[in-house]
Amino acid sequence: MNVPAVVQAQDATRRYHEVLGLNRFTAIFPPGITGLVGPNGAGKSTLFRALAGLLPLDAGTLTVLGQPVWNRPENNRQVGYCPDHGGLYGWMNPEEFVRYLLELDGFPAAQAREKALQALATVELLPVKDRAIRTFSKGMRQRVKMAQAIAHDPKVLLLDEPLNGTDPVGRARLLRLFQELAASGHHLIISSHVLHEVERLTDNIVMISNGQAIAQGNLHRIRELLDQHPHAIELETSTPRPLARILADRDDVFSLQFSGPDRLTVLTSAPNGFFDDLPGVALQPGISITGVRSLDDSLEAVFRYLSKGAP
Amino acid sequence: MTIATPRYALSDASTRPRIERVWTIFAENTRLRGLRVGPLLLVGFGFTATFVPLLLSEMLASYGLFGAPELSTFYEAYQSPMLLIFAMLMSAVVGAGIVADDLRTKAISLYLSRPLTVMDYLVGKSGVVAVLLALLAILPGVLTAVIVGLLGYVPADVAATAALVFLGVGTLTVLTFTGVAVLLSTLTDRKSFAGAGIFAFLFSIEIVSLILASATGDLSFEYLSPWEDILAVARLGFQYPSFLPTIDGYVALTVLLALIPTLFLLSYVRLSRLEVVTD
Numbered sequence: 001m002n003v004p005a006v007v008q009a010q011d012a013t014r015r016y017h018e019v020l021g022l023n024r025f026t027a028i029f030p031p032g033i034t035g036l037v038g039p040n041g042a043g044k045s046t047l048f049r050a051l052a053g054l055l056p057l058d059a060g061t062l063t064v065l066g067q068p069v070w071n072r073p074e075n076n077r078q079v080g081y082c083p084d085h086g087g088l089y090g091w092m093n094p095e096e097f098v099r100y101l102l103e104l105d106g107f108p109a110a111q112a113r114e115k116a117l118q119a120l121a122t123v124e125l126l127p128v129k130d131r132a133i134r135t136f137s138k139g140m141r142q143r144v145k146m147a148q149a150i151a152h153d154p155k156v157l158l159l160d161e162p163l164n165g166t167d168p169v170g171r172a173r174l175l176r177l178f179q180e181l182a183a184s185g186h187h188l189i190i191s192s193h194v195l196h197e198v199e200r201l202t203d204n205i206v207m208i209s210n211g212q213a214i215a216q217g218n219l220h221r222i223r224e225l226l227d228q229h230p231h232a233i234e235l236e237t238s239t240p241r242p243l244a245r246i247l248a249d250r251d252d253v254f255s256l257q258f259s260g261p262d263r264l265t266v267l268t269s270a271p272n273g274f275f276d277d278l279p280g281v282a283l284q285p286g287i288s289i290t291g292v293r294s295l296d297d298s299l300e301a302v303f304r305y306l307s308k309g310a311p
Numbered sequence: 312m313t314i315a316t317p318r319y320a321l322s323d324a325s326t327r328p329r330i331e332r333v334w335t336i337f338a339e340n341t342r343l344r345g346l347r348v349g350p351l352l353l354v355g356f357g358f359t360a361t362f363v364p365l366l367l368s369e370m371l372a373s374y375g376l377f378g379a380p381e382l383s384t385f386y387e388a389y390q391s392p393m394l395l396i397f398a399m400l401m402s403a404v405v406g407a408g409i410v411a412d413d414l415r416t417k418a419i420s421l422y423l424s425r426p427l428t429v430m431d432y433l434v435g436k437s438g439v440v441a442v443l444l445a446l447l448a449i450l451p452g453v454l455t456a457v458i459v460g461l462l463g464y465v466p467a468d469v470a471a472t473a474a475l476v477f478l479g480v481g482t483l484t485v486l487t488f489t490g491v492a493v494l495l496s497t498l499t500d501r502k503s504f505a506g507a508g509i510f511a512f513l514f515s516i517e518i519v520s521l522i523l524a525s526a527t528g529d530l531s532f533e534y535l536s537p538w539e540d541i542l543a544v545a546r547l548g549f550q551y552p553s554f555l556p557t558i559d560g561y562v563a564l565t566v567l568l569a570l571i572p573t574l575f576l577l578s579y580v581r582l583s584r585l586e587v588v589t590d
Contacts, residue, residue, distance in 0.1 A: 052424040073426045081424040086417030091343070103335040104425045106327040148421065 006031055006156055006187040007051060009213075011060035014046055021046035023211035024060065029189055033182045035198030036191040038208035044191040045084055047208070048160045051189075052081040064156055077105065080154035082145045084161045084191075090134030094125050094144045097133060098151050105152045119151035124173065138165030146174065150181065157181065157188045163197055175201060230254070231271035236291030240264045243287055250274075265295070332427060336435025337442075340409070345443055349404050354446050357397030361388055362451035369455060373464040381465070385473040386551040388452050389480070395538050397447050398488050399513045406440045406492025407506030410582070414500035419585070429582045433493070433575070440489045448484040452477030476548035483544060483567050487537045488513070490574030497581040513538070533558045540567050 007029035014022040022043050036044050049055045050062055056070045067075045089097055095116050102112035120126050123143040128136070133144055142165055149157055159178075163171050178201055182188055192198050198205060199219065207215040207222075215222050237243050244256045244264055252274060255267035268274045271294070282289040344350065365388045372384045388394060413419040422432050453474045460470025495508045520536035523529075533539040540563035546553060547560025 049420065052420070054420055054423050073423075073428050073431075076424055076426045079424065081421070083417065083420050087421050088416060089418055090416070100335070100339050101421060101425065103327075103339075104332050104422065104427060106332060106426060108327060 005029060005063075006034075006065060007189060008063045008066075009047070009060070010062075012047070012050065012057050012062050013059040014050060014055060014211075015058050016046075020211045022050065022057070022060075025208070025211060025213050026060075027206045027213040027216050029187075029206065030204060031187050032204065033178060033188045033190060033202040035202050035205040036189055036208060037198055037205050038191075042208045043211035044208055045160055046211070048081065048083070048158045048189075048191065051158050052076070052079060077152070078155045080149035080152065080157045082149040082157070082159045082162050084164065087145060088133050088141055091132060093130050093132055094120055094136075094147065095129040097144060098148045101148045102151055107152070115151050115153075116147075119147040122150065122177065123147045139167050139170045142166055143170065143174070146177075155185075155187060157186055159188060159190045161191055163192060171197070230267045230269055231274075232295035233266045233268065233271065233274065234259060234293045234295055235264045235266060235289055236262060236293070237264055238262055238288045238290065239286060243281070243289070246281055246284065246287065250277075329427075329431060332425075333431045333435045333438075336422075336427075336432065337438040340436060340439045341442060344405055344409070344439055350401065350443055353397060353401050353404060354443065357393070357401065357447040358451055360393040360397060361391070361447060362455060364388075364391060364393075365451060365455045366458065369459045370464055373459070382469050382473055382476075383549050383551045385452065385456065385476070386545060386549040388455070388477070389542055389545040389549075394448060394484075395517070398444060398484060399510055401444055401447060402440065402488045402492040402513065403506040403510040405443050406489065406509055407496055408502035409436045409440055409493060410496040410578075411500055411502045411505045414497075414585075415502070419582075429579060433579055433582060437489050437493050437575070437578075440492050441485050444485045444488050445481065448488075449478060449481030452481060473549070476545070480541060480545045480548050483564075483571070484541050486571045487541065487567060487574075490571050490578070491537070494574050494578045494581070497578050497585075530556060530558050534563060534566050537567065537570060539563070540570075 005028045007027075009025050009027050012022050012025040013020070020043075025043065025047065036047065038044050046055065050057060051064055051069055053069045053071070053073065053076055062069055064075065065078055067078075069075060069079075092100070095113075098116035098119055099109075099112045102115050103109060105112075107115060117126065117129070120129050123146050125140065125143055125147060128140070133141060136144065142162060146159070146162060149159065162178075163174060166174060175197065178188055178190065190198065190201065203219045205216065205219050205222070206213055235243065240258055240262065244258070247253050247264075247266055248256060250268075252268045252270035253266055254269065257265040257267075259265040266274070275292075278289070278292065281287060365385070368387045369384060372381075410419070413422065419432075423429065456470045456474035456477060459465050460467050460474070465473075491513060492505075492509050495512065496502075496505045499505050499508070517536045517538050520532050520534075520539060523532035523535075533543075539558060543558045543560045543563035544567065545551070546557065547564070
């Protein structure tokens with residue numbers, strides 16, 4: 001199915017002297033929530049800065065809602081940007097800060113104040129709206145940044161590690177807010193290296209490593225593709241050595257590792273077949289299997305496969 | 312616990328004119344930076360140190376003391392080192408953090424992710440330094456000329472000319488010092504470094520140019536110092552008869568007119584190429 005792209009990158013390249021921040025990054029971000037997943041230094045923040053119009057590309061193209069982003073400040077009205085680090089005036093209170101940025105967006109003072117309070121209510125900072133930002137915890141600062149990003153009703157939200165530093169309750173609130181924003185027609189691109197959080201928000205992901213998009217699309221489809229790749233399974237067993245001897249005869253198993261006194265990690269190229277056969281193995285005399293855990297259940301493992309080829 | 316999410320209508324943002332958005336940067340930063348103890352004290356002392364001696368000298372001149380009440384006596388404001396000292400201090404105190412603070416806090420990324428250009432940002436920020444400097448470099452002179460003109464201490468045409476010269480030379484002073492302050496503030500994210508740099512640059516270039524001119528006997532070294540150029544233009548404007556050899560006012564004016572856009576251009580280029588690395 002063809003869906004219109006919210007963000008489209010074609011061979012986007014950005015160098016920092018010798019280092020490639022983006023390396024022919026090509027991806028399509030569809031409507032709704034898309035997770036941008038990659039380790040630190042992968043190029044997530046560079047991509048966000050380029051999308052926010054803060055960085056020009058050295059090569060390639062980048063569009064948001066079909067419009068080029070560099071040197072088109074008026075297009076920034078459609079974008080809300082929540083940077084990963086910094087960006088706050090500690091000596092201001094959150095109301096002043098968000099109102100000031102709204103006035104820079106072009107809202108008249110009265111409207112800016114109203115929208116600032118609305119945004120602060122959304123991120124639940126209204127009770128502390130008169131306190132200097134410098135007295136805030138990291139999680140509260142993160143919410144101030146969220147407030148300024150959503151306050152001007154942008155169509156596209158670029159949220160760079162928005163859950164960084166938030167406590168579990170704050171995290172849950174923000175996750176719900178993201179879902180509500182998406183439900184009300186906003187498009188969110190959320191970067192994170194806390195991978196399970198992205199999984200909780202969306203199946204739609206773009207994986208980035210070394211400045212390149214290494215996979216994109218539905219997480220489950222990506223998993224299907226991964227069936228051709230080695231799949232790590234950890235077995236909890238009181239008989240690791242006899243079990244290893246049996247498994248070593250299987251054609252699909254090409255690596256066995258004793259990952260603990262009662263743990264055996266198996267690398268198989270046919271996980272489905274392996275799981276089918278496992279009860280039979282467990283019933284063999286002298287073999288005890290008390291637990292099975294697929295190490296590839298998390299998005300992190302998928303990412304490791306794609307970026308490095310092995311867990 | 313629930314979150315009350317307002318309904319976002321996805322409406323187009325209002326289109327308040329760009330100039331008003333630049334004004335917002337100027338007004339908010341003037342409030343934040345200008346209305347503080349340091350800048351207010353500098354404005355108070357600097358204004359008094361320039362205005363009072365100038366006013367007194369003009370009044371006394373009308374009684375036949377310190378020469379006749381003519382245009383050249385207004386040069387007193389520039390002859391005294393007070394204006395230079397307070398202008399340098401103001402540039403360092405207010406100008407140092409004007410961009411450097413945004414680089415340190417990385418707030419600049421929030422400015423530039425708004426519908427604003429680097430030029431908008433630069434104009435709004437420079438305006439803050441320029442206005443505070445104008446309170447020292449333009450207002451005392453213009454006010455003196457207006458007062459002594461209205462009170463009849465000097466002929467009205469002389470007072471009007473003096474006010475215009477103060478406005479012109481003062482504007483050159485403001486733009487030069489603002490340009491230096493803003494440029495140095497874009498070069499670092501440490502306000503203290505920028506402040507020290509601004510003061511050291513303006514002070515050292517003044518001293519070095521005078522030493523070189525004196526040691527070599529070649530006055531053209533004085534063109535290196537923006538302050539000596541401003542003095543030369545002021546002498547020209549106030550028709551001040553110098554009894555010692557001095558640099559040419561027209562050449563100095565040309566130097567300043569080349570220097571000022573260069574300073575702002577360099578600031579613009581620096582900000583345009585800025586990479587706010589946050590990783």
